[in-house]
Amino acid sequence: MQVALHHEGWVRFGGVAVRGRAFEGDSLLEAPAIAARFARVLESGTVPSSLEAVADCAAGLEGFFAAIVDLDGADRTYLVADGARSIPLYYDGGGEVVSDRGRAVRESVDAPRDPITEREFLLTRYVTGPETIWRGVFAVQPGEVVELASDDGAGDRDGRRSVTRRSYREYWPAANEAHLGSCTDDDLSPLEAGLETALERLEAVAGDRPVVLPLSGGFDSRLLAAALVERGREVIAFTFGRSGHPDVEVSREVAAELGIRWEFYPYSRERWREWYHGEAGRRYRGWAFGGDALPFLAEWPAVRGLLEAGRLPEDALYCPGHTVATPSERLPRFVGEEPSDTEVGEVGCGPAVDADDADSTVPQIEPTVEALTEYILERHYALWEWEDAGFRRAARERIRRGLLGDRDANKISSPETAAAAYERWEWRGRMSTFTNGDLRVYEDAGLEWWLPLWDPAYVRAWESIPLADRRGKRLHADLATAIYWRVAGVPHDRAALTDRTLEPADRFLSLVRHTPAHQFTERDGDWEPAFLAPRSNWRKPGSHPLAWDGAVDDALLEAVPASRNFYALRTLSELGWLDLAEPSWLPQGEKLPSRVAESVVE
Template identity: 25%
Template sequence: MSVEILAADRFGWRRNVGRGIDTLATGDPAAEAAVRNVLAASQASPATLARAVQEVPGHFAVIAKGQETGCAIVDHCRSSPVFLTDDAVSNDAHLIRLRRQLDKPDRVGIEDAAMAGFVTGRRTLFENLHQLPAGSLALWQGNSPAIARYRDYMPTAVKTDSEDMLIEAFLAALDDATKRTIQVANGRPIWVPLSGGRDSRMLLSKFVELGYDNLHAFTYGPPGNDERRAAKFIADRLGVPWSFVASRPTQMREFFASNERSNYWDYCDGLSAVPNFQDLLTLQKLRQSGTLPADAVLVNGQTGDFISGGHIPANLMSSDLTPDTLFEAIVSKHFSLWHSLKTQERLSAVRTRIFDQLDVKPDEPLDRDHAVALYEQFEFDERQAKYVINGQRNYEFLGLDWSLPLWDSAMVEFWRNVPVAMKFRQKLFVTALARWNYCGLFRNFDPKVGHWSGLARAVLIPSRLIRLSLGPARRDAFLRQMLYFGMYRDQYAPFGYAEFYRNARDLRNPVSLLSREWIHERGLSGDAG
């Protein structure tokens, strides 16, 4: 069976036909060249394709078709997604669904999306429409594609080096990843979304240290928020121009009701994850004002806290672990958008899927390091690749280029083999940055970022009184009802306070409401709220 390439006109993707080979690709040109060479030599197999791209340093996705063989391959973190059926492959899930008339809902995929905000494994919201997982390839040589995983996040050889040697190796990997971004930027302006956290601060500092002077930092959020003060201090200390764009609930409400937002969701969701607004409206304002150049390269800090161990749950650091301990940690982090959806029946089905995906036997004990590795593998494949990294679609939707140095292949390779004890609570990461301490920004400098800003801080007064008179539980219930006015007020704004209040005890955060609306707009139902 011949596979058909269905190409959508999307930012950064290019079509190349020659030597009897048709390719659709994005990212590092070395990956496209390597795949074309394999097909030209009539040597296509999962092993030859994997070897061909193994040393490609940049991010990429490649779809290719030769005389007898078709293939598709995404990089280690699925920075640009690819979608497929038995006889077609595309860079756009909506296009392939339309052309193949795939209208039957995938109930398992919808359940994932309602509980987690993304669809796990190869599924999407519709049956027979699949996505390529991170570090995977598809090869068509018969009636259906063979799917193979060529790279994952499980440790391959846990490092036994001293702390000093590990710090030296991490800082060297950081240098190399930053230099690769500088090479890609090639003199173009690099714009860094700057928060009060370590990741973006580290990248901006590294660009300055390496002498790249075409830099600009920007921060966004509610007026008067703590991130703004911290970011301004950091930018001033580094001598980097900085802008702040205030987020306004009214602007988000207007945008959410617009056709542009609908188009944005179609562009970004891949029918597999709720779109991540991230800094979309901020960048749109900066572009419209002429402040942000059209040739800028966006470089965010995604996602240093994950790869350096910041997401490892404390309950997995015990010596007495079972598969259900791992399952409970995964559900708590990833399948808890709506408390009401966590029924025994649903959780039992999710448990089976997770254990199958991770190849875990429910009656066999787990040691600490293996449990942590499995937990990080699941988050790497699912939330990070499908939701967090998919935030890069923000930039592409606006016609902006991007780079992800903290998801650099060598950087990821380093961190997956760092011992668990050195990753837990980011021990190695924090120690290394404190030792580097560029411009005094990483030692004895830990800006506190609160949830309440501006006039919203007023809720703290009655919350203290409620705690003193009625106890912590009532205080917590009151603050939950006030979250609408907190740090994420613009994300809640499209739904109004009445809708928020009605669901306050059930939902987890704004993504709960956004996921429910996203599923509904696809003509489906996740039975939440």
């Protein structure tokens, strides 16, 4: 077997390679100790099944790591991903190649495109399940061990290995009748206890280093910032986009109230053309694309620019606010569910970079697998218009697999079980690709990262919260508000303020209060009104708060309907069907699925 590892952080111990850190109880294990633990477990032979032994070992580790266990003389290789799939591992279906780069596996086995997963990527910007856009190239899933085994040590007739997948960590939020009912304020304590464990682990990993947070206008990063300030930690925050954008102005206020250093990195359409199409941008996108998710871009220019300017430390622990609570934002309403006064979209965590994120129209559906499947198709498979009965059948089956795992469809029969199934689908198929993609931004800059709000302790705590208090991330948002209010001492309405509830007048006042002092550092001396466009206009060229439509040729922007956002154009570009920088993009149109081609050009 060929093992091709590209990131320099991999550590080898005998036949085991590990990246990352994890806790075993209260003990922090670095990569060499994790590798040694896997090697000892297999060599001891105390568990009859080697697959079960590796899974049991992984289940006892809580942190962010990946492992390849390939002991000398063994006829089996094991691939391990943590519960957030924070570090990617890819392999081919014949068990010939393993790598931390999907493209390296694809090139080694000369894998062709898979028309089903390619279409899924086109419509969603990610691939659900273990597949990639390349036929026969797979990704290890969150909380999964993959066994690549030769039959009787000799393989089958063509030398290929069999593949067995085993989930050692699942995610299935509270779906028990005992959990029903709404939490009171006193019930914040279990979630806060989970947060305390996660923060203690973060501090153990950080040591004496400062913690750097991308601070948005939502609750996730605010929760981390306030809780770390309360613990006396040195916190540095950074925000990016266009001055006046609600995400920027709320972040500015939060940092000021907490008394932490705040760095702002302005974006513009002109800069995006250079960033996206320059050598560094092309290299990053090529390295970060594993065949299963669109490379993460939002904070990539800010991280690079602030580091180059010496405004962020290289020797720090970077902690983006990705959280297990996010899937609860997009839950539909279920027939038979008790009404709630918290709507989806009210407490969304940023950066809020797309007008779609503001959609607070929540459909009501039956609590069944069939209804959930249709909801996901309509809401998530929507970057392009499409009519393809064959793909719809395949997509339904893929969605069902993500909803259920090994469960029987008949078990989904109540609002609680339906919500659990939907959030499992997001955890396994959607969130892991976004979390995974964002971390590549920090690795591209040579930075260390940690994910406190995906710490298994916080995941378990959130998993136990009843549906009424998960919906809209209510209890998570309440915890963030309570800690921020406690630490900053601001009025409660300001403690609960987000980028989605900031009034236009408040945005203007923020500019009056802050921009004169920062006029030449933040806005390049521009005294014209800053970005104040309403969310309803963000799809119009030149009106996006991140200004990233500047990466797209102006003629293409004029030809494409406003309903097709930057993500949609980027999926076409990643598949090689569209050149965002060249005006000669039209001849590629004949390669597109018919309805997509119609959507590109009016």
